[in-house]
Amino acid sequence: MLRSLYIQNYALIEKLDISFDTGFSVITGETGAGKSIILGAIGLLLGQRADVKAIRRGASKCIIEARFDISGYGMRPFFEDNELEYDEECILRREVQASGKSRAFINDTPASLAQVKELGEQLIDVHSQHQNLLLNKEGFQLNVLDILAHNDAALEKYHARYAEWKQTERELAELMSLAEKSRSDEDYIRFQLEQLEEAHLSEGEQEELEQEAETLSHAEEIKAGLYRVEQSFFSDEGGLLSSLKDSLNTLNSLQRVFQPAKELTERMESAYIELKDISHEVSSQSDSVEFNPVRLDEVNERLNLIYSLQQKHHAQTLDELIALTEEYRSKLSDITSYDERIAELTARKDEQYMQVKQQAELLTKARIKAAREVEKQLAARLIPLGMPNVRFLVEMGLKKEPGLQGEDTVSFLFSANKNGMLQNISSVASGGEIARVMLSIKAMIAGAVKLPTIVFDEIDTGVSGEIADRMADMMKEMGEQNRQVISITHLPQIAARGCAHYKVYKKDSDTETNSHIRRLTDGERVEEIAHMLSGATLTEAALSNAKALLNSN
DSSP: OEEEEEEEEETTEEEEEEEOOSEEEEEEOOTTSSHHHHHHHHHHHTTOOOOGGGBOTTOSEEEEEEEEEOTTTTOHHHHHHTTOOOOSEEEEEEEEETTSOEEEEETTEEEOHHHHHHHHHHHEEEEOGGGGGGGGOHHHHHHHHHHHHTOHHHHHHHHHHHHHHHHHHHHHHHHHHHHHHHHHTHHHHHHHHHHHHHTTOOTTHHHHHHHHHHHHHTHHHHHHHHHHHHHHHHOTTTOHHHHHHHHHHHHHHHTTTOTHHHHHHHHHHHHHHHHHHHHHHHHHHHHHOOOOHHHHHHHHHHHHHHHHHHHHTTOSSHHHHHHHHHHHHHHHHHHHHHHHHHHHHHHHHHHHHHHHHHHHHHHHHHHHHHHHHHHHHHHHHHGGGTOTTOEEEEEEEEEEEEETTEEEEEEEEEESSTTOOOEEHHHHOOHHHHHHHHHHHHHHHHHHSOOSEEEEESTTTTOOHHHHHHHHHHHHHHHTTTOEEEEEOSOHHHHTTOSEEEEEEEEEOSSOEEEEEEEOOHHHHHHHHHHHHHOSSOOHHHHHHHHHHHHTO
């Protein structure tokens, strides 16, 4: 329940700090006094979009803070789920900077607007005049039935089934589109793959072929060069190996008289062995090199095939061509498996659709039962509100296809006259009748939902006299059920029923105008209600009527 509200530098409010009682309270004041400002501040506190224009002129920021008693409403899970500190007194605070930056806090811990909105929906319901327009909205009507049917768990399960079905439906549509496109490309892909596979490409092949082509193209030059090197090793006149062998023998004979000759002999012997091995390798390579124009043609032909494939497929390397071959194989494999995968997804979608239908049927049954209860309760509530011949029917039907909230259609049909035709409520109900219907619906919902605080903003529009008395009784009754009801009203009958009475008023100075709100004393209440009865001029009759209204409370 709302315990206190603090507003600073918001619109015409410089500073306001007021406490609220439990039960039924009323707020009155002249048109333009600032009642809508207070509602705007509460809306901002509960997560509505911040507007820097709402900041009081000359101020750097505005602050709205409210304290709620949540001890009896089972809200601990929300705080645990959002890793927030739980306390039986919950403090919500919103700060809006002149720069446009906005911050929100729950129990002095920074919170997101989503968290504030979620918590706010559990703390307070503000019913303003424009919400009467919701009465003709199917979503609102369906929500009324779900609240009274306690469909929370069933709806959550339905939403899960529905999301799964829709996801599979999207996957199937994407797969079928992809399959159709791929089948149109199948002949092209198969032709390209066959051409690449006929080439029998292998890793490293291109480099080997290019090297071989280089060798074959210069075979005579290579063979002649290797021959000259070979001759330098084995020439009869001054051959490298023969000269080195003589030098080695000379050093070997010097070892007995010249000690350093031993190390030199070892080094030269090692060099001799390495050079002899090189000479054999040169000879072997010379024998392997052969001018072979037939093989050169074969190599060039193979390279030309590789080059043409690279150019055709815009590939830089042979590895890219091999990777492209695998990609085409994979695409063909996918194409051949599309039918099987489509069949699997279709079967899954059909099964999920049946689960959606089954869960939707459970919702429908619960809603039909709730609809009959709505009809019964609304008639019982509206008859005392000046509609003795009221008829109210909740007409239900089925959609062609299940939607996000199930497969039900709902329409509230209404007639205030005994022989009147039942029609859509917004088409036949007057403003006063709609206000009474909405109040009755709110009273029903309040009985089904453990909502701490309800604020009615001029829900009494279009009613007066005895009907206003009955509406006041209904709001007072709602406030006696461990709930707090605050009504902003222009009707003295409703104002007199409040356990607490607050007045909103303006004060002008030479430089500014400020809105204020304060709780009235018993004597001040008499005068305020008398003003509501007679206008600006107080009369004895008005004062007497005001006292009578208060005493009848």
